Amino acid sequence: xxxxxxxxxxxxxxxNARINFDGGFKFLDHGIRQMAGVVYWLGLQQERSRExxxxxxxxxxxxxVMNYLTDSRKVxxxxxxxxxxxxxxxxxxRAWTSKRPFLDVLSECQEVTGRISPAVLKEITDPLTYIGxxxxxxxxxxxxxHGKKTL
Numbered sequence: 136x137x138x139x140x141x142x143x144x145x146x147x148x149x150x151n152a153r154i155n156f157d158g159g160f161k162f163l164d165h166g167i168r169q170m171a172g173v174v175y176w177l178g179l180q181q182e183r184s185r186e187x188x189x190x191x192x193x194x195x196x197x198x199x200v201m202n203y204l205t206d207s208r209k210v211x212x213x214x215x216x217x218x219x220x221x222x223x224x225x226x227x228x229r230a231w232t233s234k235r236p237f238l239d240v241l242s243e244c245q246e247v248t249g250r251i252s253p254a255v256l257k258e259i260t261d262p263l264t265y266i267g268x269x270x271x272x273x274x275x276x277x278x279x280x281h282g283k284k285t286l
Contacts, residue, residue, distance in 0.1 A: 189263070192236050241256060
């Protein structure tokens with residue numbers, strides 16, 4: 136037990152001794168906080184930002200439309216998720232390739248207009264107001280970590 140053998144291995148070079156998690160977490164925490172400060176003070180060009188969002192023709196909102204089509208609380212006769220997914224893929228591709236607003240392509244589809252009213256359809260396909268789950272994600276992170284020491 137006390138003999139040193141040249142072929143034996145001790146645990147001095149184990150992974151837990153080689154990886155410095157403490158320094159890595161401190162570095163990432165500092166970097167994220169600095170980046171948050173930069174983003175907060177970053178001046179955005181509103182017109183350029185709008186143009187970048189609108190050049191998707193509204194196709195980015197297809198997930199929201201699919202959620203409406205499959206939710207029995209929002210439509211009278213919901214579609215199955217796979218059917219709605221395939222339909223949104225087809226319609227989004229059609230809007231993108233023909234360079235037409237996604238709302239116009241959706242308005243021509245009887246399967247969509249038979250379930251969602253034109254007013255709701257217009258509201259949920261506006262890419263300038265669509266944020267997906269961003270608000271929920273930010274709120275969850277804020278409530279979980281704001282004001283708490285991370286290290």
